[in-house]
Structure formats: C-alpha cells, structure tokens
Amino acid sequence: MHSHSPARRQSGKPVRVLLADDHELVRDGIRARLQKVADLEVVGEATNGREAVSLAEELRPDVLLMDVSMPVMNGLEAARQVRKSLPETAVLVLSVYDNPEYVRGVVQAGARGYILKDISATEMITAITSVATGGYYFSAAVGPTLVGAATSAPVEDPYGLTERERQVLSAIARGQPNKEVAKELGISVRTVESHRLNLREKVGNKNAAQLYKVAQDLGLLD
Amino acid sequence: MHSHSPARRQSGKPVRVLLADDHELVRDGIRARLQKVADLEVVGEATNGREAVSLAEELRPDVLLMDVSMPVMNGLEAARQVRKSLPETAVLVLSVYDNPEYVRGVVQAGARGYILKDISATEMITAITSVATGGYYFSAAVGPTLVGAATSAPVEDPYGLTERERQVLSAIARGQPNKEVAKELGISVRTVESHRLNLREKVGNKNAAQLYKVAQDLGLLD
C-alpha cells in the first residue's frame, strides 16, 4: 500500500542525473565529481527552473539535482512541477542555506533530499544514490530541522537567553503555570513572571503558545 | 559552523557496522548482504537493546543498525542512550512498521535513519552509507510522514477535532490572543473561548504552550 512515488530503479543501470544550476562553474564542478563515478551519468544540464522542468520532461532522468535559487523560475517552483509531471524523477535540492524555513519549503515542494553545497563529493554521490534508490536523504545540518531537532549539539541560541531563562522557558513549554514553575525552581512567582516577560522580550512578542516553539527550536524539550 | 554530530568518517576506511536484532535469522541475512560489500564491515552483533548499547560503547561503530522491537530493552530506548553516550555513532533503525507515530518516535529518539525490512540489499547499503557519511536516510514509505506530507493524506487526528476547532487551534498556535482569533474568524471572543476550552478538553488538560505542540502534530502550522 506504499511503493508508488519516485525512482526505485534497477541496480545495474547507471543513475541518470539532470543538473540544474545557474552558475556554470558549479555545474562544471558537480559534473567533474559525478563523471568519475561509474554508476552515475549526467544526461543534461539546465540553467534555470523552467529549463530544468522542460529538460526533465524530455530526458526523464532518475534524479534532478537542482539549486534552489535560479533565475526565471526558482528551484522550489520547479520542484513542484517536476513532482507533478514526473513522479518517477527524484528531486534532490542543492542549497547554500541550512535555514529551517527554507528546508521545510523545499521538502513540501516535493524534494526527496536536501544537501548543502559545502558537502564532500562522497556525500553528494551517496545522496544521489539514496534518492535514486527510492529513499530520502538530508545533510547532517538540515536533518534536525526535519525531525524536530534533538541532535545533541545544543543548537546555539539566537536570542541570547541566560541559563535561568532557559530553565524557566523549558518549564513553561512543558505546560506548567508560573506558580508551579516557581515551586519547581524554588523561586517566587514574581521572579518567574520577570523571566517570562524577559523571555517574551528577547524572543519577540510571541505569546505562551509560541514559547513552545522557541523551546523546541532551542532543544529544551527532548 | 555545523559538522559536529555523528559520523562523517573518512572515505577509504570501511564503515564499521554493529548489528542489533533479536532474530538470528535476520542478523544472518543482513550480515550475508553486507559482507559482499567491501566498504562495509560488521564488527559485532547484539540480540537486545541493552547488549546493543554496551557493545556499541565498546566497539564504537560508525553505524548501529538496529531493530526497534527487541527484548530487555527496545530499540527506541537503546537509540536514545547511544545518542547520548556515543554521538559519533549513527543509529539506523530497521523496522517492519511504516506507522507514522512510530517513525516520529524513532527519529525523536535520535535515529538518523529509518528503513523497512522489506527493502533491497542495494537500498540497505545506500542507507548505511548515507548515515555513515553524516546524512539522514529514510525509506520511501516513511519519508512522507517526516516531511509533513505533501505526498500523503493530512495526518489523521486522534482527538476528533472539528473543522472549526482546528481553525481556532491553528490561530492560537500561531500566537494570536483570543481577541484576534475572534476577529480573524469573524466570531465573538466568547465563542473562541468556548472552542479553546473544548480544545483543552479534547486534547487533555494541556495549557496554551502545549497547544502549539498539538497543532504541530496535526500539521496545522506548516
């Protein structure tokens, strides 16, 4: 009751890859990397999203390795279209951003993988093989944003929260009212209120519901 | 400014794999598959979660390929412990279930991949290579539940919320106070309060901060 969707090609035949990036230099670099691998074959190159879509429809590659930021039509929109017209082609997005919002958008557009441009040739090949085999591949840096964080390296904190504030935030996010937070930390309710207000100040004027998100982003919940 | 966390081993050296499954037959099958691959080396085998953890600490494998359902200590708890004591070891979970809840639990326990037992040898090897290289790998069937769909159906709702309640929940989770939710939906504050209280009733007596989590679980936020 699963098993439709992309690829799942026969092993034996090489993986047919279509490259899409507006920078020739980048395409050259990638092609150079991929040409050394027997199992991979670069069947075409596109310089923008629209070209990527039409070339993909013509060539029907196993994998479309595509940059997100391109002129005419960006990779996001292109990914959407390819996923519709060519469900057999796995879209693997290549980007310089490890921004969570960005990653989310990309995978929702139907990409089956997201890799960063600073990865090694080995990893790039693995990623291509992965999506071509029918799986999903994500670079280490973007994985946590997908699975809801909890990596181990405590995400560094863009808000500049103090230790105490993190403790309070954690307790609040777990659903405790100020009174119980106070009891848990052995401080007065007023103090908890102070921290709470400082938190709202620091993270932006978000309400209680939103504090959960922040706590989660900071990995305070596990 | 990323790059800590697991693996990211040198290419050249073989990937050291620790197998954990309570069925000898399964272990034998997997080992047979992996032994044919030069880049992979099975360095040990465990028959339950506790054994997997202690063997992992001793052998420090690149990848721990582990079943979820095992006696003594299940794979979920084992994954958590390994992630704490051995951040360098990538946990790749092997399971027969493509149940969304299950997958979520597993990745939140820190697994860097989730594959189904019915996959091909090729895909299993790709998956192992993927997590060993520092990436995240997910089988085709479980990927959609991770990325929040775009492929499959809108996560079914264990709470039995109504359409209107979902709208209200969504607005609350986005951080709006009742007053603004009312304005947005064109209803009175009292009605929003009703919905809010009904929501708390339905999802359990969680507070405002926790409502965010529910909204997220239900995919109301994107």
Add this chain to the structure above:
DNA sequence: CGCGCATTCGGTAGTATTACTGAAAAGCTG
C-alpha cells in the same frame, strides 16, 4: 419530527498573564 452535534453567544467569578516601574543582592570584569 426529535435527537445529537457543531457552532454560536452570554453571565459571573476567579485565576493567570501582561505591562509598567523600581530595586536589591551576587558575580564578573575592566
């Protein structure tokens, strides 16, 4: 049609949170 359910709204009361201002003690740093 009567019943249940979703949706809407009101009253009243109490609790919680926010928005201010102000301040004291502890610790670190130049």
Add this chain to the structure above:
DNA sequence: CAGCTTTTCAGTAATACTACCGAATGCGCG
C-alpha cells in the same frame, strides 16, 4: 572599586484566560 549583567522580588493596573453555568441556531439522521 565602579559598572555591568544576572537573578531575585515587589506594587499596581489592565488584560487574558479558565471554569462553571445556560442557551439559541442550524444541520444531518433515523
């Protein structure tokens, strides 16, 4: 030591939310 941050706590007032109560409308279903 003076200045800084962190953490602590207080007063006061407004706003928001919770916990109950009850009730009207509309809609589908047996």
